[in-house]
Amino acid sequence: MTAPANDRFAAPRPTPKPGLMDIAAYVGGKSKIDGVAHPVKLSSNENILGCSEAARAAFRDAADRLHVYPDGKAPALRAAIAARYDIEPERLTFGDGSDEIFALLNQAYLEPGDNIIQGEHGFAAYAIGARACQGEVRLAKEPNQRIDIDEVVKQVDDRTRLVFIANPANPTGTWLTGEEIARLHAALPPSVVLVLDGAYSEFCADPRFDDGLALARDAENVVVTRTFSKLHGLASLRIGWAYAPTAIIDALERIRPPFNTSIAGQEAAVAALADTDFQARSLALVAQWRPWLTQQLGGLGLEVTPSAANFVLVNFPPTPGKTAKEAEAFLAMNGYIVRGVGNYGLPDAVRITIGLEEHNRAVIDLLAQFMAR
Ligand SMILES: Cc1ncc(COP(=O)(O)O)c(C=O)c1O
Missing domain, CATH: 3.40.640.10 (Type I PLP-dependent aspartate aminotransferase-like (Major domain))
Structure with missing residues (x-):
């Protein structure tokens, strides 16, 4: 005899409560790339300066x-x-x-x-x-x-x-x-x-x-x-x-x-x-590089959502070869982990945490290559 879908007491094995198995588990920012020894992680909005x-x-x-x-x-x-x-x-x-x-x-x-x-x-x-x-x-x-x-x-x-x-x-x-x-x-x-x-x-x-x-x-x-x-x-x-x-x-x-x-x-x-010194340095880094990244990405023809946080959301065209998914993969292949945000209803966007100067410059150089492919 088959138990009705939510007759949990008659079920042949423990059954989570209704709706629970419809929840998509939280997926954190990636921290590894196969074949890349020390990738730069710009996927979870962590503090790139570390901590105090x-x-x-x-x-x-x-x-x-x-x-x-x-x-x-x-x-x-x-x-x-x-x-x-x-x-x-x-x-x-x-x-x-x-x-x-x-x-x-x-x-x-x-x-x-x-x-x-x-x-x-x-x-x-x-x-x-x-x-x-x-x-x-x-x-x-x-x-x-x-x-x-x-x-x-x-x-x-x-x-x-x-x-x-x-x-x-x-x-x-x-x-x-x-x-x-x-x-x-x-x-x-x-x-x-x-x-x-x-x-x-x-x-x-x-x-x-x-x-x-x-x-x-x-x-x-x-x-x-x-x-x-x-x-x-x-x-x-x-x-x-x-x-x-x-x-x-x-x-x-x-x-x-x-x-x-x-x-x-x-x-x-x-x-x-x-x-407060560490906090001030962290804020200064974001205040310096967020507008720079926004401007440089705009210069590559990418639309950046105006951000007041320690990351930027970059919107890619749906054109094959230039999509957000491909940009994420291209950056990963070159050692930079950013965050695709399709699970937030934004399949054409990638979120990038503000990095150190060398990271920000590298991301721009890589995306310039990507857009020019
Ligand atoms: C909007 C927002 N709220 C809360 C959190 C979670 O912060 P916590 O590390 O304190 O759980 C995050 C982490 O990414 C976040 O983006």
């Missing part, structure tokens, strides 16, 4: 305490972040990367059949977490590869629980002004959580940009997330944090795995936050 020396030293010091459980409330890091951003320490929570915070938000607020809204090219982790909770993922159109507030608001219905906005966004690099974020917030029902993912916020220097912390301070439904993976170059240590109203923190803290951030990660993050 002080963070590295803090990580080494933590080696003496590998047998000790961490304090998941991260008291020293909590105090350091609260002081740096002038925010209330009790309104913070920490995650195994900000990715874990998105998953916890979905778990805390979504019941099966509820929905989240994100941009059509939005970051994959939000949707994976929502689908794991049997939530529906609603994609708002992004004309010109940029979030459109009216398109987001159009998607809201009485089952909407969360709206995820990365600002600046990945993989497009586009961003919303503080005024647009305020307009979006004003248009959402108070029961909807607005998540402002600031993974790349430090890289946007435009005065019209707003990191959302002030909005989160005053509103009852705004969460700002940040990470040590990008500017601070600590992607492997997995430290993300969220600033949110006390009631939201209270909900998240009930389900957060108690030891989710490591001692080494917390202590390296404290050191990284204090190293």
